[in-house]
Amino acid sequence: MEALLAYLAKIPADGVWRGWAYRRIGGSANNILYRATRGEMDVAVKFTIRDTRRRAWREFQALTALQDAGLNIAPRPILLDENSFAQPVMVQSWGAGEVTAVPPQAxxxxxxxxxxxxxxxxxxxxxxxxxxxxxxxxxxxxxxxxxxxxxxxxxxxxxxxxxxxxxxxxxxxxxxxxxxxxxxxxxxxxxxxxxxxxxxxxxxxxxxxxxxxxxxxxxxxxxxxxxxxxxxxxxxxxxxxxxxxxxxxxxxxxxxxxxxxxxxxxxxxxxxxxxxxxxxxxxxxxxxxxxxxxxxxxxxxxxxxxxxxxxxxxxxxxxx
Missing domain, CATH: 3.90.1200.10 (Aminoglycoside phosphotransferase (APH), C-terminal lobe)
Incomplete structure (x- = not known):
């Protein structure tokens, strides 16, 4: 996983690397998000802007608390690294579901x-x-x-x-x-x-x-x-x-x-x-x-x- 993070930290174009298929997910101004899959592994790799909020750490802590509480309402936390790269990074399980910009209708x-x-x-x-x-x-x-x-x-x-x-x-x-x-x-x-x-x-x-x-x-x-x-x-x-x-x-x-x-x-x-x-x-x-x-x-x-x-x-x- 560490090698994959080091590679994705270079912000490569979508592709395959050492068996990992990865693609960048757009839509955010404050982080760089990739989905990476290999075999049964399906993860989200999120590099966040470095600021006083400690965004990656906040997210990792919240997901850990939810996992400890046994609540299946968020992805599973996998890894946090705030120091090895230019941007703090956290890895979490990839969540499946429909995503839309429209508020609920029904x-x-x-x-x-x-x-x-x-x-x-x-x-x-x-x-x-x-x-x-x-x-x-x-x-x-x-x-x-x-x-x-x-x-x-x-x-x-x-x-x-x-x-x-x-x-x-x-x-x-x-x-x-x-x-x-x-x-x-x-x-x-x-x-x-x-x-x-x-x-x-x-x-x-x-x-x-x-x-x-x-x-x-x-x-x-x-x-x-x-x-x-x-x-x-x-x-x-x-x-x-x-x-x-x-x-x-x-x-x-x-x-x-x-x-x-x-x-x-x-x-x-x-x-x-x-x-x-x-x-x-x-x-x-x-x-x-x-x-x-x-x-x-x-x-x-x-x-x-x-x-x-x-x-x-x-x-x-x-x-x-």
Missing amino acids: DDDWLKLVAHYATLATVTPADVAVEIPQAVVNFDSVVSGWQHIQRQMELIPRQQQPAILAQLYRQLQARYEVVERAVIPVKKGLCRVDGNTRNFLRRDGRWLSVDWENSGWGDPAFEMVDLMCHPAYLDVSPERWQRVMQQYAQMTGDETAVLRMNLTYPMMLVWWVARLARFLYEVPLGKDERLAARPPHWQADMERKMNVYVERATAVLRQL
Whole structure:
């Protein structure tokens, strides 16, 4: 396996090497992914960008915790190497299933998606022997939500911040003055983070999910908010999300889940405005490094998305 990793670290074109058939899998900006097969072995080899998140390590730890818990909802971890190559690398079993950019359409598929997250919520710090960090983006309280939003805004010089971002932030502050002091107990659980539709392997039985490089401890109920605000799900109806929230609360037995979701949903919309504003500020300055090249029209796409989030955040805040 080590020899294969050394070879793939050179980023070769698809081919065969020492009996391994390998091909590169596209679609990610922050990692280089290969599928490699030889005999009965079928693995995913993932080189990640090197940053403070320790993405390969995060993913390996999460998959190890899930394997130890006996939960078949993610690939099996095989190997982690953060030091031998220019990029950290992890190897995991290859998962089979349908991958699509489209959100679930049938009620049955929505139930499978919610059940996936409800199962994940059963993994708690008390059950896990391996080290798991805090999730990269998870609002486990209103205070945590403020911290995440402020962290994005602090990375943009004040004079470069869009006026609408400052306006939304002030509106959020005005509506959350009392709420901020409310403390709702949260039972921490393992959170995968990033509910991109392409991260789920849809199968007849339990769905699997991949790409755990932002995972960690957090409020499991916030994972539904992450879905609700993710660009891939922006066309899903409010009625569907109401059902999803109720289904999640019922499956997990979490009596305050819906309350916490409703509290953090407006905050996550404003976070997205701040994140996209930061993206538009940093990329032209060469500050947002990626392993894959950006598409030629990335800026127009980001500006369009930001406008969508501004409109949605404005509408939601108006209703509070």
